[in-house]
Every structure is written in C-alpha cells, then in structure tokens.
Amino acid sequence: MQREGGRLVVKTPSAVESLGEPINIQNSIDSYTLAQLANSAIRIKLRQEGWKTSPIKVFNAEIYNKLLEDDSIRQYNAYKLSMHYFENLGCYILSVDPTSKYETFITLSNLSEDVLASIKRVKLCGEYYSFELIGIEENSHEAKQLARKTLESLRSKLRVPISAAEEIVAKVYPLSKQLRDFLMHYNLLLKEPQAGINVYYTYISTDALCPLPSVENLKKLGVDLSEHRMWKSPNQRYQEAIDFAKNIEVIETEGLKLELVTTEPVRVETQDVLRPQAQTSNNTTIKLDDVVDRSAWGYIITPIRNGSNLRVALINDNGKIKENIVTLLGQHVAEWLKMITNTSASTEMVDGIEEAKDDNFNALIYIGHGDEQTYAKIEYKVATLGLIPQFIDGDRLYERLTSKKPFRVENYAFPIAKSLAFRAGWRYLSLTPPPGLEDAVIAGIDRTYAHVGNGIGVGIVPVLMSPDGLDIGYLDPILGGGEEEIMVNATSRLREQLNRFNSDTLVLLVNRTHIPKEIEEILEKNFHSYVTASVTKTHSYSRLLRKQEGMYVNPWVGDYIVIKEDDTTGSYLVSTSDLRKSWDRTITPLLIHIKIQGLKVKPRTVLKYLLDMQTLNIEGAYFPASVPWPLYRADKLCKKLYNITLYTRQLPSGKMLEIL
Numbered sequence: 005m006q007r008e009g010g011r012l013v014v015k016t017p018s019a020v021e022s023l024g025e026p027i028n029i030q031n032s033i034d035s036y037t038l039a040q041l042a043n044s045a046i047r048i049k050l051r052q053e054g055w056k057t058s059p060i061k062v063f064n065a066e067i068y069n070k071l072l073e074d075d076s077i078r079q080y081n082a083y084k085l086s087m088h089y090f091e092n093l094g095c096y097i098l099s100v101d102p103t104s105k106y107e108t109f110i111t112l113s114n115l116s117e118d119v120l121a122s123i124k125r126v127k128l129c130g131e132y133y134s135f136e137l138i139g140i141e142e143n144s145h146e147a148k149q150l151a152r153k154t155l156e157s158l159r160s161k162l163r164v165p166i167s168a169a170e171e172i173v174a175k176v177y178p179l180s181k182q183l184r185d186f187l188m189h190y191n192l193l194l195k196e197p198q199a200g201i202n203v204y205y206t207y208i209s210t211d212a213l214c215p216l217p218s219v220e221n222l223k224k225l226g227v228d229l230s231e232h233r234m235w236k237s238p239n240q241r242y243q244e245a246i247d248f249a250k251n252i253e254v255i256e257t258e259g260l261k262l263e264l265v266t267t268e269p270v271r272v273e274t275q276d277v278l279r280p281q282a283q284t285s286n287n288t289t290i291k292l293d294d295v296v297d298r299s300a301w302g303y304i305i306t307p308i309r310n311g312s313n314l315r316v317a318l319i320n321d322n323g324k325i326k327e328n329i330v331t332l333l334g335q336h337v338a339e340w341l342k343m344i345t346n347t348s349a350s351t352e353m354v355d356g357i358e359e360a361k362d363d364n365f366n367a368l369i370y371i372g373h374g375d376e377q378t379y380a381k382i383e384y385k386v387a388t389l390g391l392i393p394q395f396i397d398g399d400r401l402y403e404r405l406t407s408k409k410p411f412r413v414e415n416y417a418f419p420i421a422k423s424l425a426f427r428a429g430w431r432y433l434s435l436t437p438p439p440g441l442e443d444a445v446i447a448g449i450d451r452t453y454a455h456v457g458n459g460i461g462v463g464i465v466p467v468l469m470s471p472d473g474l475d476i477g478y479l480d481p482i483l484g485g486g487e488e489e490i491m492v493n494a495t496s497r498l499r500e501q502l503n504r505f506n507s508d509t510l511v512l513l514v515n516r517t518h519i520p521k522e523i524e525e526i527l528e529k530n531f532h533s534y535v536t537a538s539v540t541k542t543h544s545y546s547r548l549l550r551k552q553e554g555m556y557v558n559p560w561v562g563d564y565i566v567i568k569e570d571d572t573t574g575s576y577l578v579s580t581s582d583l584r585k586s587w588d589r590t591i592t593p594l595l596i597h598i599k600i601q602g603l604k605v606k607p608r609t610v611l612k613y614l615l616d617m618q619t620l621n622i623e624g625a626y627f628p629a630s631v632p633w634p635l636y637r638a639d640k641l642c643k644k645l646y647n648i649t650l651y652t653r654q655l656p657s658g659k660m661l662e663i664l
Contacts, residue, residue, distance in 0.1 A: 035089035039096055042087040045260035046098075046252055058132050060084055060544065063105045071227045076110040077217070079232060083248055086544035091568035097270055099546035102236055102244035106217035108225070112174060112210035122224050124650070125216035126176065128158070128208075133183045134216050135176035136453050136460050138205055147173050151207040154192045173207045177453070177460035181487065195485075196459055199655075202485040203459025235589045238549050238556040242269070245546070269549070278562040278578070278612045282433040282473070282619040284308070290433070292561060292582060295619055295628050298418055302343035309474055311429025314341050316351040316367045317360035317391075322398025325371055327353075329405065329413065336414045337369070340421035345430055357386060367392035367424050374399045380647035387660045392427045394420055419625040426622060427663050435616050437471035440605045441535070444471050444509040445502050448634025449494055451515075452642035454483060455649040462490040463649070465641045465661065467634045468501060471511075473620050477501075478658040481645055491523050499530045509603070510534040513614070513635050517543055518597060533602030535610055539635055543595040548579050558591045562615060574598045574607030580618060580630040594630065 047057045056065045063082035071077040082105035089096050111129060112120060120140070127134040141147040151173040178184045178193070187193040187206055195202050215221040222229060236244070249267035256262075281291050285308045294300045316337060320330045334351035341349035351369070354360050360368045368386050372378050374397035386393035404411045437444070446469040454463035461483045468477035482497060484490030495512075502510060510531050512519075519536045527534050550559045559579040567575035577593045596614065598607045617632035629636040644664050648656055656664065 035096075039087040039089050041260065042096065042098075042262050043085060045255050045257060045262040046085060046087075048260065049252065049255050049257045052257060058105070061103065061105050069232065071106075071222070071232060072225070076108065077222065077225060077227060078107050078109070080105040080107070081244075083245075084544060084546070088545065088567065090565075092566045093270070093272070095265075095270075098249070098264065099544060100245040100248055101546035102241050102248070104234060106222065108214040108217045108221070110214060110225070112213045112215070113172060115215075119224055123215050123221060125179075125218060125221065126174065126213040127216045129212060129214045131158075134179045135174075135208070135213070136179060137213075138175040138177060138455075138458070138460060140210065141173050141175055141207065142171075144173075147175070147207045150192065150194070151209050153190075154187065154206055154208055155212055157187075157190050157192060172210045174210050174213055175205050176208055176213075177203075177205050179453075184486070196457075198457035198459050198461065199483070201456065201461050201483050203456055203461050204485060205459050237588045238547075238558055238590050241547060241590050242549060242556045245269075272565050277560060278564060278608075278615050280562065280580075280615040280618040282435055282616060284433065290619065292619060292628050295433075295622055296624055296626055298415070301340075301418075301422075302346070305344075305432050307345060307430050307432060308434055309429070309431040310345075310347075311425065311431075312366055313347050314345070314349045314367055314392075314424055314428055315365045316341075316349070316369060316424065317354045317363070317365040318351055318369045318371070319354060319357065319360070320371045320398075322371050322373055322402070324402040325398045325405075330371065332413050333417055334369070336417035337421050337424070340418055341425060344421060344432075345425055357382075357389065357391075360391060361389045365391060367394065367428065369394045369396060369420070371396045371398045371401070373397070376647055377651045380644070380651040383644065383664060384648045384652050384654060384656065384660075387656065387664050390663075392424055392663045394424060396420075415625070419623055423623045431474045432622065433473065433619055435471065435473040435613070435620075438605045438609045438613055440533075440603045441471055441509065441511060441610075441613070443507050444511050444535075445498070445505050445507050446471060446511045446513070446634055447498050447501075448513040448632065448636075448638045449491075449515075450635060450638035450642045451487065451490060452646045454481070454645060454655065455653060456483065456655075457653070461485060462487055463642070463645055463655075464490050464494045465638050465645060466494055466498065467638045467641070469634050473617070473633070476662075478641075478661040480658040481655055481661075483655075488520055488522050491520060492526055495523055495526045495530070502531070508532045511610075512536045513632060514538050515631075515635050515639060516540055517595065519599065524599075528601065531601070535601070535603065535605070536597075536599045537610065537614055537632075538595075538597045539614070539631055540595055541592045541630070545577055545593065545595060547590045548577060548593050549590070558589075559593075564593075564611070569607055571606070572600045574611065576611055578611070578615065580615065582627050 050062050051057055055062050061082040061084055063080040068078040068080045071079055082103050084101040084103055086099045087096055124137055125134055126137050184193060193204050193206050195204055215225060246267060253264045253267060279291060281289050284290055284304060285306050288304060318330055318334050338349050338351045368391045370382050372382060372395060379395050383393040383395055448467045449464050451462055451464045454461050464482045466479040479497060482490060482494050484493050498510060516538055517540050518538050548559045549556045561579060561582050564576050564578040576596045578596055579591055580594050581591045596611060598610050614632045618628050620633035621628035621636050641661050641664060648654060
C-alpha cells in the first residue's frame with residue numbers, strides 16, 4: 005500500500021485475480037483497516053515464500069521437529085504477527101511474538117479406541133477449523149449422508165485438501181462462528197432442543213478429522229512434552245523477533261507496499277506503575293508477594309470475616325500414596341487451617357464419601373488417579389452431598405514425592421488449606437473501590453461448552469462480588485445455543501441481580517478480547533451506569549520486555565503500556581504475572597479494554613482497581629493467578645462445569661458452585 009496523489013492505493017489478494025488494477029481508498033480510511041492491510045502485506049509475502057499462515061500464526065512448514073517417530077506430530081517455529089495503531093504513541097507498531105506451532109497428521113480413524121475415547125477437541129486435517137467431539141456414529145445412514153454433504157461443501161468453499169472414507173462419522177459441534185454460519189447457510193448444521201435450549205451439531209468423517217494439537221491432546225497421543233522446550237527466555241524471544249523483522253523491513257507485493265521505520269523495539273515509559281494491593285483486617289496494606297508468603301498468614305493476614313470451622317475427611321484411593329504420607333498431609337492441612345482461621349480444625353481418614361457425610365464432616369480431600377473423568381465425577385458427587393471437595397491427583401503427587409527436586413508436604417498443604425478456608429466462607433483481604441463504584445455489583449463471567457443431552461450448549465458461569473471483595477455470590481449456570489445469545493441471557497440475569505441488591509451500577513468483567521455490540525446495546529438499555537472490562541491473555545499483541553544491565557528480562561507486575569485512552573475508554577497491555585523465579589520463561593501480558601458509562605471514574609483508576617482484585621487470588625502456592633479474581637474464579641468453575649457435564653451429564657447449581 006502507498007499514498008499516490010493524496011490517495012491510498014491498495015490491491016487486495018482477491019482483487020489481484022479479478023480486477024488487475026489497484027483499488028483506490030480515500031485518505032479517510034480508519035487506522036484499524038490500515039493496520040489490517042499492513043498485516044496482510046506481510047502474510048502475502050510470506051505465503052509467496054512458501055510459509056503457511058493460520059488465523060493467528062505464520063510458520064515455515066519445511067522446518068520442524070518430529071515429536072513422534074512416525075512423523076505424525078510436528079513442532080514448528082512460528083510467529084504471532086499483528087499490526088496495531090497506538091493512539092498515545094501516534095504510530096503503528098508491528099507485534100512480533102516468537103512462539104511454536106503444533107500440527108497433528110493422524111486421523112481419528114487411526115486412533116486406538118482408548119485414545120479416541122479421551123479426545124475432546126478435533127480439527128479438519130490440513131485446515132484450522134476446530135470442533136467439539138460429541139460422539140462417533142457407525143451405523144447411521146442419515147449421519148453418513150450429512151457427513152458426505154458437509155465434506156463436499158467444505159471442499160468447494162474452503163478448499164480443504166481431504167479425501168476421506170465415510171464408513172465411520174463423528175458427531176461434532178463447530179467451535180468457529182464463521183464455520184457455524186457457513187454450515188447453517190447450506191442447511192448442514194442440525195438443531196435439536198435439549199433441556200430448554202437448542203443445541204447444534206453436524207457430522208464429518210473420522211478420516212477427515214485429526215486431534216486438535218492442544219497440550220492435553222499431545223499428551224494423550226504419547227508426546228513427552230518434557231523433552232521438547234515449549235517456552236522462550238526474554239533474550240531469546242527478543243533476538244528471534246529482531247531476526248524475523250529484518251527480513252520484512254521492506255515489502256512490495258500484490259499492490260501492497262510496506263516499510264518498517266525501525267526493527268528495534270519501541271521503548272515506552274510509564275509515569276506510574278500500578279502495583280496490586282489490598283487491606284488486611286487491621287487495614288495494613290499488602291501486595292502480591294504477601295499473598296503467597298507462608299509466614300504472613302496467621303500473622304499479617306488474619307480473617308476479616310469468619311466462615312465455618314472445618315472438619316476435613318481424607319480418602320486415599322491411589323495405591324502409590326502410602327498411608328503415612330496421607331496422615332502427614334492431613335496433619336499439615338489441619339495445622340494450616342488452625343493458623344489461618346485462628347479456630348479449631350481437624351482432618352481424619354475415612355473409608356468412603358458417604359461415611360464423610362454421615363459423620364458430619366464439611367469438607368473432603370480425595371486422593372485419586374489423575375484422569376479427568378474420575379476427577380469430575382468425584383467432585384460432583386462430593387458437592388451434591390454439601391461437602392467442599394478437594395481432589396488431589398495422586399499420580400502427580402507420587403511423581404513429586406519420588407523426584408530429585410526438594411518437596412515438602414507442609415508446603416503442599418498450604419494452598420489446599422487456603423482454598424478450603426475460602427470456600428468455607430473465610431475472607432482475609434478487602435479492596436478499596438474507586439469513588440462512584442462503592443455500591444456497584446461486580447460480575448465476572450466466562451463461557452464454556454456444556455454437554456446437554458446428546459448435544460453441546462454454551463454455558464456461562466457468573467460470579468458476583470461486592471466492591472470490597474468480601475461478599476461472594478454465584479448464579480446458576482446460564483445455557484444457550486450460541487455465544488452472542490448466551491451473553492445476552494447473562495446480561496439480562498445480571499439486571500435482575502442489581503435489582504435484588506438495590507444497585508444501579510454494574511462492573512462487568514468478561515474473558516474475551518472485546519464486548520460485542522449486542523451486549524453494549526443491552527447494557528445501555530438496562531443500566532443507568534456501568535463499567536465493562538474485557539480481559540484476556542489470548543490476543544495478538546507481543547510480550548512486554550524490560551531491559552536491565554544489557555539483558556532483556558520480564559517486566560515488573562503492574563508495568564503497562566497505554567494503547568489508547570480518553571475520559572471514558574482505555575486499552576492497556578499490562579504485566580500481571582511474577583516470574584522472577586523462572587527467568588527462562590516470558591510473561592504474556594493481559595489485554596484490558598475498559599469502557600465507562602454514566603460515571604465520572606477514570607479508566608486508569610478502574611485499571612488499578614482491576615489489578616487490586618488479583619490479591620484475592622489466594623489459592624496459589626507460589627504465584628497468584630494473573631487475572632482479576634472474579635474472572636479467575638469464573639474460569640476455574642467453567643472448567644469444572646465442562647468436565648462435570650461431559651462425564652455426568654448433570655448441571656451443577658449455583659449453590660454447588662460456591663463449594664466447588
């Protein structure tokens with residue numbers, strides 16, 4: 005792209021084939037579109053040089069590591085690329101984030117029954133469209149017929165290079181809205197009422213599907229990930245990004261022209277650093293380091309609000325873990341509980357879950373095997389009895405006990421005790437909300453896929469919190485047929501909650517890159533004042549690095565970059581993780597978009613308040629979770645909701661979510 009005679013001249017890839025002449029776009033083109041065109045120029049050039057491009061990453065398909073001897077799984081060096089306009093800097097910045105790309109080349113039809121039964125997510129072989137795997141259909145003529153039509157449509161419209169048999173087909177739910185819309189347009193997406201909602205699915209041949217190359221699936225396919233480095237140090241990341249950028253300094257391809265002014269990282273100075281903090285029972289200010297400091301608990305950090313005294317049952321269902329270890333674990337859990345609650349607590353071995361209920365225990369630690377099915381079923385069963393469940397993967401515990409690295413059961417018991425106490429109602433830290441948000445309702449919502457009947461629905465877990473962080477509430481999971489529909493349903497339910505709390509101000513935290521227009525319209529219609537914050541680690545921006553004594557290292561917690569900011573909106577990249585004990589890894593920053601309606605509070609003040617919510621993440625053993633607590637809790641419960649509905653086909657209530 006280039007400006008000629010006061011006009012921006014652009015030729016798109018499709019125009020190259022059909023028009024033969026450049027497209028003239030007026031100077032009024034917006035910065036977002038211009039950034040996307042620049043990004044396209046880079047991708048076109050790389051494709052011309054033989055590189056592959058996925059929706060997020062680019063990689064050289066000729067250079068890879070074999071993760072299995074049969075070459076069915078490969079690891080590529082890849083880059084996340086994106087161009088963004090930073091309003092506060094007044095320039096476009098190319099984000100180059102070196103990473104890895106994994107590909108699977110083994111179809112579902114070639115997997116053993118045991119492995120196939122454990123696979124949840126799959127993808128079209130040779131494509132990037134992914135699905136939730138619902139089941140396998142072997143004898144249905146109608147399913148095979150639909151699978152044939154679906155594959156033919158995908159071949160013609162998406163140019164999928166697949167030649168598949170159709171003896172066995174998979175029932176799947178497309179995870180991409182674009183693909184769902186495509187299939188629906190051609191009447192290839194079936195709709196079926198289940199539990200009061202419509203669930204959608206289609207069929208595709210198992211010969212056309214490969215396991216999605218997620219970390220979970222790679223392990224199930226036999227990859228020993230400990231033998232393959234999956235992260236990069238700050239210095240390595242910097243050098244790889246620089247080397248890559250030097251090869252694309254000047255691009256002129258298919259009518260698009262691009263020139264990088266500099267390939268050196270942009271240096272950004274921040275005037276203030278937003279360190280997360282909270283207050284203890286005696287109004288002492290504490291920071292993130294204190295939350296994971298064992299010596300602070302019971303002394304500096306003491307209960308602000310009391311919960312239930314804990315009587316904890318222990319069940320050992322893993323033969324690798326000896327009785328003396330279970331006894332020692334129980335003793336340390338009880339000691340930590342007594343210290344951090346300043347009240348009585350006890351642990352005791354029992355033979356079964358029903359015995360724990362009958363003997364009036366109110367929590368249960370279950371040491372089992374690490375498969376997800378056992379974990380989900382045990383947690384659901386324990387929670388239905390009103391007991392706080394704590395499942396321990398005994399296989400992983402055994403590995404830690406027998407490893408050469410130092411391991412202390414006392415330290416292992418510490419986060420378990422904190423988690424049990426929190427779910428029993430104990431509260432330790434309070435927040436100071438900004439002026440204007442003292443009477444707000446804070447809501448964190450995350451979405452997952454819920455298995456409903458014989459199909460898939462979208463489920464949302466709403467977590468409610470008072471502005472000081474001391475009052476916590478849970479709504480029943482909200483189900484729907486699609487992402488936008490479910491977000492609308494959830495927003496409507498939150499209006500009901502504000503009426504119950506006699507509040508007119510909502511602070512809505514969502515785990516996604518943006519708040520959809522449909523949600524904005526509902527918020528404007530139903531709320532006099534509100535704040536929305538979209539918070540996510542899954543975005544196209546690169547890591548933030550800090551230079552120290554000539555070396556690149558991770559930034560401090562609270563370091564941030566302003567992308568754009570005015571009186572009512574703000575977009576920020578924020579470092580929220582502390583990896584000082586792991587210098588060989590780099591931090592993924594949070595992307596936080598804030599919008600304020602009907603309030604005088606400033607976006608950066610809201611940003612500080614969101615970071616303060618990190619201090620409520622008390623369950624970590626070494627580092628607090630990197631997202632604000634309402635979203636951390638919603639994300640954790642969404643994972644539990646997914647597994648519980650997958651393996652039990654039951655939907656836990658809001659009352660159960662309180663103790664899960």
